[in-house]
Amino acid sequence: MEAQIDSNSGWRFPGEFEEQDAVWVGWLSKEYLKGYYTDDVFVQIVRELYPNVAVVICVPDEAQEDHVRQVLAKNTIPMDNISFYRQQFTMLYWRDFGPIFVVNGQGDKRINDFGFNCWGYFSESDTQSRLMEKIDRDVAKYLGLESVMTRIVSEGGDREFNGKGTLLVTEACEFQRNPNLAREVFEEEFERLFGVTNVIWLKHGAVEDDPYDTTALPGPGGEGIAYRSASANNHMDEYCRFVSPDTILLAEVTEEEAKKGPVESENRRRMEENYEILKNSVDQDGKPFNIVRIPVPDMIYFEAHPDEEAYNNLMQAYNSRDGTAFPIGEPVTIVPAQSYCNFLITNDLVLGQKYYMEGMGMPESLKEKDQKAQEVLESLFPDRKVVMINTIPINFGGGGIHCSTQQEPKA
DSSP states (O other), rough: OOOOOOOTTTOBOOOOTTTEEEEEEEOOOOSTTTTTTTHHHHHHHHHHHHTTTTTEEESSHHHHHHHHHHHHHHOOOOOEEEEEEEOOOOOOOOHHOOOEEEOTTSSSEEEEEOOTTTTSSOOOOOOHHHHHHTTHHHHHHHTTTTEEEEEEEEGGOEEEEEESSSSEEHHHHHHHHOOOOHHHHHHHHHHOHHHHHHHEEEEOOOOOGGGGTTTOOOGGGSSSSEEEEEESSOOOGGEEEEEEEEEEEEOOOHHHHSSSSHHHHHHHHHHHHHHHHTOOOTTTOBBEEEEEEEOOOOOOEEEEOSSSSSHHHHHOEEEEEEEEOTTTTTTTTEEEOSSSSEEEEEEEEEHHHHHHHTTTTOOOHHHHHHHHHHHHHHHOOOTTTEEEEOOOHHHTTTOOOTEEHHHHHHH
């Protein structure tokens, strides 16, 4: 059922830190690189979620549901607060193409139905785009809710709400998906769909989240080249988050780190540009924000081989704009999508990401940053348990915990 929302009707997208009825989790079993299983990450996510909030595990078919049930049973995870939703999808990141819930003061829920073009990599008419673009409408029908259509192409991972009328979005993301739309069109639609009256436009995400199919990165120690295993293409939840109605968490590269290389230098430039925008912005009531900084993880490197999924995904997509030819048939160095900002907030719990692994030759500074990120989150959420999960197996697909989940707010 399609409906139009009056901008004065009281519909809004609650802040993620508000009470939730459920968390939807997109669970695909993948091994992007040998020995790194996405099941290992999702088991940890569900283990932490189910005591705090109902969990809806989204699977593409009966076979995957049976497999997930077996994995949960093997790990002695109770099923009393867990349910399943079957729907065909091919990529992990349910937040971006799944249901976008809004609520009103009367206790009603609706779902906003955005266009989808696989993070700007495919056309809207592509088979995979069309497969996942309709998921939000199908979920609305399944739940008996109205769906509200917009022709804007946009993913949930690029929209951050304070729940009071302010929205953060990224220019590089939204205009890449919709090159023919004016800023005013976006803002009118965001007001209609979410009830927001104050839209703040940041410029760019991190270099690591630029399009993965076009440019290479410096290799380990600045020698050679490396490739992004995948990326969301400039999503807000990779670098900047609302943690309360008046507090924003923004990624930071220090002056000292910026001297390490071109990626660090450019990331500092971008994040400081975003910081200046935020510092000079106000909320929906005209009040300034409290801005807190969190580190950017040290880049870590892995070798991908022609018989691995991460390699083949990259080989099929890579279309160099910087003159770098992809060495088909030869191993390549890849980096996963890392971020300390891609955490999930839910009832009494925050699930964050960490990366350091003993015996893997990773820098000690990464271990220190993992700890610092946890300390920052604990300081911001003193009334919630903060759990850090090593998410590298799902980061190889271009996203993380926040990307793979979507909260359903309490109406």
